[in-house]
Amino acid sequence: MPELTMEELRARIAAAGLKIPEHRLAMMKKLLGDALAPLSRVDSRTVRPLEPAVTFDAKGPHLGVRHE
């Protein structure tokens, strides 16, 4: 995934039907660009497919064996 450009940002804003003041675009580009960066570093097909939200049962399955 290439780095987010200002043109790509403007295209996304248009697609979302939003009006954003010009002087806020740099902030939005940084916010979105920084957050998107990890996605480009991962082959998502190698990530184990788990449910899309963190959940716990009493045994805490995502965080190993419960410490007694």
Add this chain to the structure above:
Amino acid sequence: MSEALHYTTIRELGAAYRKREVSPVEVTRALLARIEKLDPALHAFVTLTPERALADAKAAEDALRKGDARPLLGIPIGHKDIYLTRGIRSTGGSALFADWIPEDESTVVRQWAEAGSIMMGKLITHEFAFGLQFPGHRFPAARNPWNQDHIPGGSSSGSGAALSAGFLHGATGSDTGGSIRGPAAFCGITGLKPTYGRCSRAGVMTLSWTLDHTGPMARTAEDCAYLLQPIAGHDTADPASSTAAVDDYVKALGGSVRGLRIGVPRNYFFEDADADLVRAFEGALGVLRSLGAEVRDITIPSIDLSRSFFLILAAEAFAYHEHDLRTKPELYGEVLRERIMTGALVTASEYVQAQRIRMQVCADVAEVMKSVDVLATPTTPKPATPFKVAYDPELAFPRTNMPPFNLTGQPTLALPCGFSTSGLPVSMQLSGRAFEEATVLRLGHAYQKATDWHTRRPPV
């Protein structure tokens, strides 16, 4: 009332009541006078409720006379203003709800009331728990009691400032990306983000459904244990609420920490950290070692990927706010409006990938926590941000060390561990396994028995 009682612990205040050294009404009147004197500069409260506080205090006095032993009886508390309070305005720190008086009440508000606490009022929050109020906003931003030119952290800004200034003895916070732990760090107090699902979010304004946590803020780990006890447990009104068994958090404080295995992730958490902050953190590790804990360096392979956290937060926040943002954008604060709108720019596949990456982070942390009991990290890489920096509209979202534990949902305690060279508090965070709040509270309590950082007071 002596100055010391403004800053006494919950256990000490309860003991003073039962020895008849002081009464809840006396304490409440003294705190109201202190708030009236100091809060015009600090802006911790958005709505003060003196009549309610005095009525609660009178009820507590009556109960004490009858031998009521509830530990929170007569303890002055306040609520972050995203917690709904029946009959008392609940603004969310926003012009959108500036005059809203809800008919409902959040579960946690009810639970602390039923525990006999005294509600002093509602505490300012960053707007919708996400955006610092800029100059000209309907509500002024809270200021840091340690240095009023600095922010108190957010979004539980009023909670942090009020506890630091000695206005009350406990407060609610919420934590989506560090909103309990950040103000705890910047204000020199103690805050616990419990496990995801441990405390109810029913009746609390949403920021991000899969990242939001509710929890207690106080001045000590021991106080957090007292405050957590009545709000831990299942609530059918919160779909994410857990049915996991609830520990006795106060009783657990007495246990030893000898042999407890503490892992220090040396990747990610020290990036851009100030040298004096790292020095304070390493000193804290030395104290933990001296208490008998085994401290070792570890690595969490995927932790760097947690930067994608913002995709989840922003997309969910936009989903929650979209209608109002599109129809009444002028009622949202400067910068916050565009910050939330960033969520509209996240594609569906990017959101899904961010959630899948989150699971990778959870799996890696789970693997690490097979060999350690607690993770210790600096809460923030820098002390409290100056307002002049925070008000820079180009500042997107300052990097902190807290979001990874919103992704994993682990219980995390932030507590003071020293001061910067500029005299501002710095903090470490202790993260345990899911539902092991008792372990991090026990370790935090042991640390605070061996140190005095949590007893330092700001120059208000």
